[in-house]
Structures are given as C-alpha cells and as structure tokens.
Amino acid sequence: MTPPRLHALGDAALLCELPPPATLAQQQQIWALASEALQWRGVHEVLPGMNNLSLLFDPEQVDAAELEMQVLSAWPQLAGMAIEGRDIRIPVVYGGEAGPDLADVAAHTGLTAAEVVRRHSSGDYVVYLLGFLPGFAFMGGLPPELATPRRAEPRVAVPARSVGIGGSQTGIYPLVSPGGWQLIGRTPLELFDPAAAEPTLLRPGDRVRFVVESVAL
Numbered sequence: 001m002t003p004p005r006l007h008a009l010g011d012a013a014l015l016c017e018l019p020p021p022a023t024l025a026q027q028q029q030i031w032a033l034a035s036e037a038l039q040w041r042g043v044h045e046v047l048p049g050m051n052n053l054s055l056l057f058d059p060e061q062v063d064a065a066e067l068e069m070q071v072l073s074a075w076p077q078l079a080g081m082a083i084e085g086r087d088i089r090i091p092v093v094y095g096g097e098a099g100p101d102l103a104d105v106a107a108h109t110g111l112t113a114a115e116v117v118r119r120h121s122s123g124d125y126v127v128y129l130l131g132f133l134p135g136f137a138f139m140g141g142l143p144p145e146l147a148t149p150r151r152a153e154p155r156v157a158v159p160a161r162s163v164g165i166g167g168s169q170t171g172i173y174p175l176v177s178p179g180g181w182q183l184i185g186r187t188p189l190e191l192f193d194p195a196a197a198e199p200t201l202l203r204p205g206d207r208v209r210f211v212v213e214s215v216a217l
Contacts, residue, residue: 003075006068012059014067024140027128028080036074048129050138058081083205090187092163096216100188104180108148113217119167125208135174135192135200142170154180161187
C-alpha cells in the first residue's frame with residue numbers, strides 16, 4: 001500500500017496523509033498505524049481522520065525526523081486493523097420537510113427520487129471517524145452514483161438528526177448546525193446525548209444500514 005505523505009504540524013505534531021479516495025482498506029491501515037504509534041516513545045496522542053492520522057508527540061523525547069522514520073518503517077508491516085464495530089439500523093423519513101434536497105439529488109444523479117431512496121437505504125456503510133460535531137459520523141460506503149456536491153449556499157441551521165449527502169459521503173447531523181450537505185431525510189434517533197453513559201450513538205468501525213420508515217415524494 002502507498003506510504004503516507006508526512007507533514008510537520010508545528011514542533012510537536014506529525015500529519016500522516018494518504019492520497020484520495022478514502023476507502024475502508026486505507027482507513028483500516030490508519031487505525032492500525034494509530035494503534036502501533038501509541039506504543040512509541042514520545043507519542044502521547046493519536047488523532048485518526050479521514051485518510052489521515054495526526055501524531056502528537058513530546059519533542060524532548062523524540063524528534064520529528066526519528067518519528068518519520070518510524071512511520072515509514074512500520075507502514076509496510078501493518079495489517080489493516082478491523083475495529084470490532086456493531087451493526088446499527090437507523091430508521092429514516094425520506095423526502096418532504098425531512099429531506100428538502102431529495103429532488104435536487106435525484107436531478108443531479110439522473111435517478112428518480114424513489115430510486116435515490118432505494119439505493120441510499122441499500123448501502124452498507126462503515127463509520128470511519130467522528131468529527132465536525134459531537135457524534136457526527138463520517139461514513140464510507142455511499143453508492144458512487146449517489147455522490148452529489150454540497151449546496152452552493154450552506155444552510156444557517158440544519159435540523160438535528162438530518163441525513164445528508166456531501167460529495168461521496170453520507171452522514172447525520174446530530175445537532176442543529178450550519179451545514180452544506182444535501183438533506184434527503186431525517187431520523188428519529190438521537191445521535192448525541194452528553195448525559196448518557198455512551199454519549200454518541202455511533203463510533204468508528206460500526207456498520208450502518210439505513211431503514212426506510214416513510215417516503216414523501
């Protein structure tokens with residue numbers, strides 16, 4: 001597998017970046033490197049991202065050049081690390097007020113709105129990481145024919161629990177937030193509850209299926 005490009009982020013962080021597109025195999029390699037790097041001298045935190053990993057280190061214990069050599073030496077030996085995720089079913093009300101951009105996605109893809117719903121709900125998704133907002137899951141697995149650019153003008157307030165498409169990804173807004181993804185539906189499930197023992201519904205490695213609750217065309 002292609003080794004990551006390495007970039008210094010100041011004096012105490014190293015960014016390991018893989019070329020696009022983001023794939024499950026590449027993300028598993030990122031997870032494996034994160035697990036390995038936590039055992040290295042001087043590395044005190046790892047931050048997996050989409051197709052990248054940031055290593056935060058103590059420059060008094062290890063310098064950036066040594067850390068870069070460790071990354072490049074370890075990379076060919078790493079086996080993709082499959083996180084033991086759960087199977088999560090997420091009910092979705094598609095279209096209508098819950099999914100105001102469904103028609104726009106259909107127009108962009110050349111599919112009917114009903115076919116967009118069918119294909120979106122037939123996908124097998126894997127959570128790559130949580131970011132942007134607490135509980136916001138970036139998922140791989142969107143059928144490529146559903147890829148749709150983000151809105152030219154982002155919304156000031158996307159309703160909580162909205163299901164959207166942004167480029168080649170799908171995701172769910174856990175909270176009211178500004179956002180530019182194309183909204184195709186909404187789920188009744190809470191994605192983030194700070195008072196719960198497990199505050200986020202989803203976590204990296206989870207396998208997600210969207211279940212059609214209803215469709216308004």
